[in-house]
Amino acid sequence: MRRVVRESIGLIGFRMTLRYLAIYLLSYKPFSDKSYDRQHETDTGGMVPTSELDIEDEATKWQSNLYLGSPARVTRHLVRSLDISCADYSFIDYGSGKGRALFVAAEFPFKKVIGVEISQALHRVAETNLAKFRGKTSSEIELWRGNALDYELPSGNLVLHMYHPFGPDVLKLVLEHIQRAAEEEPGRKILIPYLFSIGVAKAVFREYPAFRLVRDELCVNNLYRWTLYEYKPAGS
Template sequence: MSANPQSSSKGRRPSWRYRLRRPALWLNRWTVERWFDCWFGVETGQLVPLGGLTIPRGDRSLGNHYEPTRVLGLWWLFRALRPLCPPGGAFVDLGCGKGRVLLLASGAGFNVLRGVEFARELCEVARRNCAIYKARRGLACEFQVLEGDVAQFAICAEDQVFFLFNPFGAPVLQQVLDNLSASVRAQPRRVLLVYANPVHQELVQAQSWLHKVLDQSAMGHHFVVYSNEI
């Protein structure tokens, strides 16, 4: 039986298998999200609005609330990044929230997993999650969660892969891109910029030194990856 209603004969209703596909996919995602937190004893799933959080630095009105990238999306992404990633180096999640991306990036061969987050309470949860996950998996890599505004984050020479899950508005993204460009000019190296659900993609596309190397929708996310191709 075909799962595609287009291929069924005219006037027929979609098959029950087709009608069950969407809820089954949703259930699958929901189960994996829950399983990840339960299995590793971490808490990354719950969405958190920024109102009520302690944000000493940065413009709260330009930030988006905490919402994690889906586990299945991250599994897909890190497999796809494998052939593109420079070896070793540091992975940086700009607006890391509770640190889920750092946890999953630890399986991709980075020496350092660095998260920058301006909400104090989220930093505390991220640090706890990283410590639990590291002990649970017996990992040798280093996790760092830095409290602060990404626009002020001092990018260093070992930072090679940068991740954004639509964390903030255009002015902050523009500042981050300027900082990244200055860092690459000062310390020439190959970098990758992963932009998930790229709402302000036009700002990245305007950077003549960056080229799109991957553009794919997977597991409920749209991932676009840019590189300077050094």
């Protein structure tokens, strides 16, 4: 429990940790937290259930998880914890939704920040939000709409951010897609910070040993528990 509290303080701060330890005594709910949007006059919050996602293919739809924007503090903590030179990496957010993780990541000097989102409705909201950040970020932001399996990863080192965006079947296919791209460009670094790291997702990663677990950070709120994986094929 001490480890959970210690790592929670690092991830979400002392005050928010106390909130969760008090079992939502202050009634904090991540989907009703409007602090980021009030500050930036954007619409990145709320929760969009899977049933309301405008995805035509039913099989794909039900392997897509609901949209819930992660708190800006959490994204900043994840990026800082990577201990990398951001200028040497591109940041890609799978299931980028309304774009909050992108806008926060763009506070850091990545080569490029890219959102991959299958929902047309969420993509349009992200486009509207993006217009308010033009010229105000340290990184260029791109929005790409479509199936993650059709997205061609850029060359060079990558940070592939995932906030539990897929069901296990699609996650397997996405990891295979990433692995093929990595094999086509040997030597580059690929890091995957996976937020809301639950057992189902971890089980999928274990099936692909080239994605090696680097760290597993706990939080009193499991929504913000995260695991860092690094692509390292055998012999590297």
